[in-house]
Amino acid sequence: MYLLLYATLVTSCHGVSQSTNGAPIGLPAYTVSAGFPTSVFSSYYIPPAATKEPQPALYDPVLNITYPLNLTNPDTIPTIDDDPIFFPQPALNVSNATAVSIVQAAIANITAIIQNPASSNCTKCQNALSVAKTVAQATPQSVPDMLVALCQAYKFKSNTTCVENYATTNFGAIWTQVLAFATVDGLDGRYICNQLSSTFCSQPSTSPLNTTGLFPKPKPENATAPKASGKRVKVLHLSDFHLDPRYVVGSEANCSSGLCCRPDVHATGLTLPQVEVPAALYGAFRCDTPYYLGLAALQSIGPLTGTSAADPFAWSIYTGDLVSHDTQNQLSRAYVEYSEYSIYEMFKSYIGGPVFAVLGNHDTNPEAIDAPRTEPDGLGKQFSWNYNHVASLWQNNDWLNSSDADEARLHYGAYSVKNQYGLRIITLNTDFWYKSNFLNYYNMTNPDVSGMQAFLIQELQAAEDAGERVWILGHVLTGWDGTNPLPNPTDLFYQIVDRYSPHVIANVFFGHTHEDEFMIYYANNGTDLSSANALTTGWIGPSVTPLTNLNSGFRVYEIDTGSFDVYDAYTWYSNVSEFQTLDPTATGPSYRFEYSTRETYEANWPAEAPLNATYWHAVTEAMETNRSMVSTFNTLEGKSSIKSPSCTSAACAQAKICYMRSGSVALAQRCLKG
Numbered sequence: 001m002y003l004l005l006y007a008t009l010v011t012s013c014h015g016v017s018q019s020t021n022g023a024p025i026g027l028p029a030y031t032v033s034a035g036f037p038t039s040v041f042s043s044y045y046i047p048p049a050a051t052k053e054p055q056p057a058l059y060d061p062v063l064n065i066t067y068p069l070n071l072t073n074p075d076t077i078p079t080i081d082d083d084p085i086f087f088p089q090p091a092l093n094v095s096n097a098t099a100v101s102i103v104q105a106a107i108a109n110i111t112a113i114i115q116n117p118a119s120s121n122c123t124k125c126q127n128a129l130s131v132a133k134t135v136a137q138a139t140p141q142s143v144p145d146m147l148v149a150l151c152q153a154y155k156f157k158s159n160t161t162c163v164e165n166y167a168t169t170n171f172g173a174i175w176t177q178v179l180a181f182a183t184v185d186g187l188d189g190r191y192i193c194n195q196l197s198s199t200f201c202s203q204p205s206t207s208p209l210n211t212t213g214l215f216p217k218p219k220p221e222n223a224t225a226p227k228a229s230g231k232r233v234k235v236l237h238l239s240d241f242h243l244d245p246r247y248v249v250g251s252e253a254n255c256s257s258g259l260c261c262r263p264d265v266h267a268t269g270l271t272l273p274q275v276e277v278p279a280a281l282y283g284a285f286r287c288d289t290p291y292y293l294g295l296a297a298l299q300s301i302g303p304l305t306g307t308s309a310a311d312p313f314a315w316s317i318y319t320g321d322l323v324s325h326d327t328q329n330q331l332s333r334a335y336v337e338y339s340e341y342s343i344y345e346m347f348k349s350y351i352g353g354p355v356f357a358v359l360g361n362h363d364t365n366p367e368a369i370d371a372p373r374t375e376p377d378g379l380g381k382q383f384s385w386n387y388n389h390v391a392s393l394w395q396n397n398d399w400l401n402s403s404d405a406d407e408a409r410l411h412y413g414a415y416s417v418k419n420q421y422g423l424r425i426i427t428l429n430t431d432f433w434y435k436s437n438f439l440n441y442y443n444m445t446n447p448d449v450s451g452m453q454a455f456l457i458q459e460l461q462a463a464e465d466a467g468e469r470v471w472i473l474g475h476v477l478t479g480w481d482g483t484n485p486l487p488n489p490t491d492l493f494y495q496i497v498d499r500y501s502p503h504v505i506a507n508v509f510f511g512h513t514h515e516d517e518f519m520i521y522y523a524n525n526g527t528d529l530s531s532a533n534a535l536t537t538g539w540i541g542p543s544v545t546p547l548t549n550l551n552s553g554f555r556v557y558e559i560d561t562g563s564f565d566v567y568d569a570y571t572w573y574s575n576v577s578e579f580q581t582l583d584p585t586a587t588g589p590s591y592r593f594e595y596s597t598r599e600t601y602e603a604n605w606p607a608e609a610p611l612n613a614t615y616w617h618a619v620t621e622a623m624e625t626n627r628s629m630v631s632t633f634n635t636l637e638g639k640s641s642i643k644s645p646s647c648t649s650a651a652c653a654q655a656k657i658c659y660m661r662s663g664s665v666a667l668a669q670r671c672l673k674g
Helices: 002-007 096-114 121-138 140-153 159-166 168-181 187-196 291-305 333-350 384-396 402-410 452-466 487-499 576-581 613-625 627-637 650-660
Strands: 024-026 029-031 044-046 232-238 315-318 355-357 416-418 424-427 470-473 505-510 517-522 534-540 552-560 566-574 590-596
Touching (some): 024 291, 121 140, 121 187, 140 168, 355 424, 487 517, 534 566, 534 613
Parallel strands (some): 315 355
Antiparallel strands (some): 552 566
C-alpha cells in the first residue's frame, strides 16, 4: 500500500521537511488523487462515485457476519435496535396494576416536591430522586416511561429530547440502574442533580483523597528519568476519526442542530428538501468524517511523514472515538462494531502496525456508558460484548498477542504491553472518569469504583521495579478546562502521575476535544505550578474529524528510544474550507505541514533537550509575557481553521495558560474563564 502511494504521488509540491536531528520527515504537502482507493475493501454494496459515498460490504471475522447495508445506508438508518436491555432486579414482585399505582403515586409526590416554594432547587432535586429510587427498586421497568413523562410535563427538554434521553432503549435503562444503586440523598445525589442541570445543584468540590496505602511502595529518593540514547524514531498519533458511513453528499452541511450532512437535517429557516450549504464529497465543518476524507488522511500519512512499508513508523497510537455523533436512537451495538472493524481495517492497510488503540466515549452503546465490574445484580458484564470485540480485532491485526488481548477483555478494553523498543504502554478506559458515563454516578465517594486506576498503579509499580519507561494512553482528558471529567477520579489520576513521574511515566496522551492542546502535571498535586515541579506532559491529539468547525489533522512525534521522551512533534492538516470548491473528478484534498512544536514554541530551550513538562512550563511562562504566542497556540489549537474564534484579549490568554497548567478538575476550576 505504501509503495502504491509513492507510485501515484502527486508531484505538485517539492522539497522535504527536516526533523530536528536532520532525518527527512517528508513532503510539505500532499494532494490526494481524484477517485476512491477501491482496493481498501474487497466488495461494495454501493460503489464510490464523485457524487456519492461508498457502502462497502464488510465481513467481520470476529463476529462471523457481513454487516447489512441498511445499518449504514443513509436512507434506511435504523431508529430501533434489538440490543439487550438491562434492568436491576426488582426488590418486589408486583403486578402490572400495582406498578401503575406505584408510578402514579411517585409522579404525584414528585409534583408536590417540585411545586414546594420553600425548598431550594438542589433539595427538590434530591428529594425527587429519592422518590424515583423507590420506583427503580420496586418496578424498574416502569422508570423510563416515568422519566419521559416528567421530563415532558415540566418542559425540562423538548419532547423529542426527553425521549432521546430517557426512553428505555436509549438511556432510560441506564438511569434506572443509577437510581437503584445510588445514595441519592448524599454525594451521589448532588452529582446526579448537577449532571441533570447546573441550576439544580452546584458541582461538588473535589473530595479529600486518603493516599495512605494507595501505593505499594514509596517514591524512590531522587528519582530521575533515564538518559536519552540518541536514536530517534517516528511515532504516529491519530485521534477521533469519527467515521460517518451515513454521510450524504449534497445534503445540508450547515444544519440547525445535531450532526449535519445527513438526509433528514436542514438549515435554520429552511425546510427539506431545501439546502443552504451542500455537503462536499470530502467533508464539512459540522459533519463527521466521510469515507473519502478518512482515506484521504490515511493516504497522505506516508508521503508527508517519510514513512513507507520499508521504513514504517516505530509504532502508532490511537486515542479513541471511532463512531459518528449520531443521536442515541440511531446507535446500536452493530453500528459500533461496524465502525470498529472498518477503521481498524483501514489502519491496517495504510499504517501497518503495531497500533496501540484505546476506546473513546463514542465507542460503546449506549454512547459513553461503561459499567464497573462491581455493579450489582450481575450488571458488571453488560458491556463485555464490546471489550471482547475490540480485543479480538486488535489480536487479529497483530497489534496485541493473545494474553494481552485477554487482559483487554478483562479490563474494559484496557491493557498494558511492552513494545519492541522496551517502552511499556498502558491504556485506560477513561469513560470511568467521564461526566457523561451515568454509571459513574453511584458510590461517588470512591474515585475508582471500576478498579481501572488500581490496575494502572499495579502496572506502574511493576514498571518501576523493572526499570521501564511508560506511556499512558486514554481518551477523555483529566483536566484542561475541567468540563469533561469528574473531579475525584482525576484527582486520583493526578496523584498517580505525581508518584510515578518523571522516572517512570514519560508522557500521557489523550484525544476527545478534537483540538490540538496540552496539559502539564506538577509535583505535590499541583500546589506549586513552577518549572521545578513540572513532571509530565499530557498531549491532546488533533482529530481527523472536522467536527465542529475544525480542520482535519494528525501528528507525528520524534521519540528517543532510550528515554522515550518527545524531541519534536509535527502536525499536518487539511483545510476543510477548500472542500466546497474542489472538483472531485480532477483532484482530492491536500494535507499540508502545519508546524513543528520545537520551532513554533521557542522558549530558549536547548536543542538537545526533550520537549518535556519543564519545556512546556517554560512555554507558558513565555506566553505570559508574549501574548502573540497564545494567539499562535489558539490558531494551531483548531488546526488553522478559518472558523476558530480569536483569542486576543488578556482574559482569554490568561485562561488558556491556566488550562495548560491544569491536569485535573480541581486545578481547572481555579481558572478564570476568558
